Amino acid sequence: MMNNTQANNRLIVIGGGAAGFFCAVNAARLHPGLSVTVMEKTGKLLSKVKVSGGGRCNVTHHLHSIADMTKRYPRGERFLKKAFTRFFVPDTIAWYAERGVQLKVEDDGRMFPLTDNSQTIVDCLLREADRHGVIVRTHADVTALEKTGEGWTVHLAGAPALEARYVCVAAGGFAQGQKFGWLTALGHSIEAPAPSLFTFNMPGNPVTELMGVAVTQAQVKIAGSKLQETGPLLITHWGMSGPAVLRLSAWGARYLQEQQYAFTLLVNWLPAYNENSLRDAWPQWRLDMGKQAIWTKNPFGLPQRLWQFLLQQSGIHENVRWAELPAKEQNKLMRNLTAMEFPVKGKTTFKEEFVTCGGIKLSEIDPQTMQSRIAPGLYFAGEVMDVDGITGGFNFQHAWTSGWIAAQLA
Known part of the structure; x- marks a missing residue:
């Protein structure tokens, strides 16, 4: 059982995809002494990273103008104009390069690892999680979040609840609106989901x-x-x-x-x-x-x-x-x-790269911190927000950006 001091130094990231892992590994790296746990509902980690780009992983897009980049997002353009000032394409390229992963640009601007193998990105993120002591739990289904004092109680299906100071929701997009119930219960509202791509x-x-x-x-x-x-x-x-x-x-x-x-x-x-x-x-x-x-x-x-x-x-x-x-x-x-x-x-x-538009209303999230404007200590990253891009690495860039910003923990 974790005592109050330990719970006060804990971040729980809900979702073991690109945005969730990027938040978790950066938070653990930037805040020594913070205990970071990733909770993944299924048995698979980074599954979209694995299949994206025909198994090559389209990491980002070679656009170095924020104004040009944000025009590739049918929803979220204004929100991302602010977020991208904090972490953008050159930062993504440098982040991976610092960890031994070189990216290359194709004629259409899409960027892939030099290996042309998505496993390179998966291995990099798993290695970082290991290096910084991130705890990863699979088959961990979060059913509810409850505000308790300055922190959170995270309720799980068939397992004891956990206490944490911070929670980052990076659970991906949901095809049905009712699946957001555990977040609307906190006072958040959603834009109804619809398939995209x-x-x-x-x-x-x-x-x-x-x-x-x-x-x-x-x-x-x-x-x-x-x-x-x-x-x-x-x-x-x-x-x-x-x-x-x-x-x-x-x-x-x-x-x-x-x-x-x-x-x-x-x-x-x-x-x-x-x-x-x-x-x-x-x-x-x-x-x-x-x-x-x-x-x-x-x-x-x-x-x-x-x-x-x-x-x-x-x-x-x-x-x-x-x-x-x-x-x-x-x-x-x-x-x-x-x-x-x-x-x-x-x-x-389109293949396994299912994308939804819709999600948590952007007016309820601070783009400079990814923190909820409604519930302090609650953060969002990735597709759970009402942001989605066209094909070409844009959805992954949003995942890296929002994950990195949320990892700063304001």
Whole structure:
């Protein structure tokens, strides 16, 4: 049994993910004599770190401007502008470098460990926990937090309660609002959770026969809204994925939830053109390639399977030459190239990297300390807050930043 003096020198971190571990190892390092315990509900530690980036771990993104970086967060931009002044991308790079982990930058700005192996990051964090005496408990399910004097009583399922001076909640995002009950009981309020970062299902659509076809630049738009993104697009056996679609799902998370994931996606396969500018440029191609079969001559650099699919969907036969293209089919092709309609019915979680928007309202948390404005001694880190980023290392940077700030314990 821990006596009052020991409890007064204890931090309990709820959640054994990226934000929780970063808070725990930094708190133990910065405050010698502080007892730090990580409580993980499941049997797995750092599970998202392990699977992220296809098992390589996309640690952060190579953006050194806070203003540019915060534009990658559909929710939390203003909050992070303040938080990032305390711990930002260069700090993350330096923190890992000091512990023997070098990061490299890819062409799209994503940063990975030089080893291309997420286990490098997992091992680094576990080593730090070991070095600084962090106690790690798995299968530790926190059911309630109770304010007791200057500290906290942490109630557990099937185990004795623990006393602590500080608590940091880094439990990740919850898919259902009622799972936040143990935090709303303290007076906190939440923004209702909604899935973010998902792919679009197009059941029965002939485009799914092109699974595996990728386009380096396409513009995707939700019909009837202002939501649109441009970037790489991948056709899958269930519909569409790739960075453009995932970013669109993040920005449209709440709207698409309201639509119950039934909407029309407009795809412009040639984002340098709209239907009118394509119509203006068309006569030149028709003239230059007049004698050639349209099925074999694709002037747009589109994958050949996709080009033939677009011709098929526009009612254009294999033996038609460019100069013989009838007006009706030509108009349909131009529309399909710049605003092709795809009915979407449903979504699929993007790999194991499930992200939710929603969480503890940011107005109730001090971005300079990550301390609750409602309950002193209570801190937050990571996705449990109403902050989420698009793909590319942005969610991890928020985890490192909020974990590091919370570790200062104000």
